[in-house]
Amino acid sequence: MAASLLWLFSVGALLFSSDAQDDYGKLRETYRKGVDLAVEKLDAHAGVQHHFLFFRSVAKSDSEPGFDVTYVYHHFYLKATVCQKGTVDSTSCPFRNDRPLIDCAVCYKTFRGDIEPRPKPYVHCVHKPALTQEMKTTRVAHCNALGYSSGSPTLLLSTGTE
Template identity: 45%
Template structure:
């Protein structure tokens, strides 16, 4: 008897949740996201390399890299809401020629972004960069 009761409760739960899923699917996107869930904090770390093409070249696929100029290591961080970059906190960019770029400078960049309010409050929000953890 208890087994039949549990079976009926399980079937009732599944049928009830199917109706709830349909109602959820009809909600507008903003209601599904909830407050604050469309906020993203971005940290990009990238390198730039000089080419031999003149300024303004659109198709750079045939541009050879210059061997006499070092790479430039850059990092930027910014906040987006609904895919749009926000003015506050102000987006941050830092570029340094690669020979002068140290691990301490890289950590300083991450810490600066966290301190400027890019972190959502969770510890280490921007502290993960690839496989490296600070």
């Protein structure tokens, strides 16, 4: 009886983990690059012990002013897995349900599908319970400013006085 329950739990955890990877796989490439950037930044923190995977998108948008340039905004959740940080093959890493979600917002400029170093991509991730309204406002303001740093949108907003 206990063995069958353990087997059912294992199969369920594997299916739940593969669903998350399916959701990640359904994202357009430009959004996946942002998720990968956030996971890379998260893994760089010494205090992070677990491997994190994309859980789900909250909001996403992009604008294409032309010339193969795209400005991308993606708000999403990452969730801890049972695997240790640095795990390469995460197909067998079921989610942990005893850790809070990581709330991430990223915005960046791409040129021909690659993230540009200028303006510097913005990545902000925090445990979901610690996210404040002020942090949300700062995220939006920073990402809105990122799109205007190139100057192209301001041309569309200018009005003549003649």
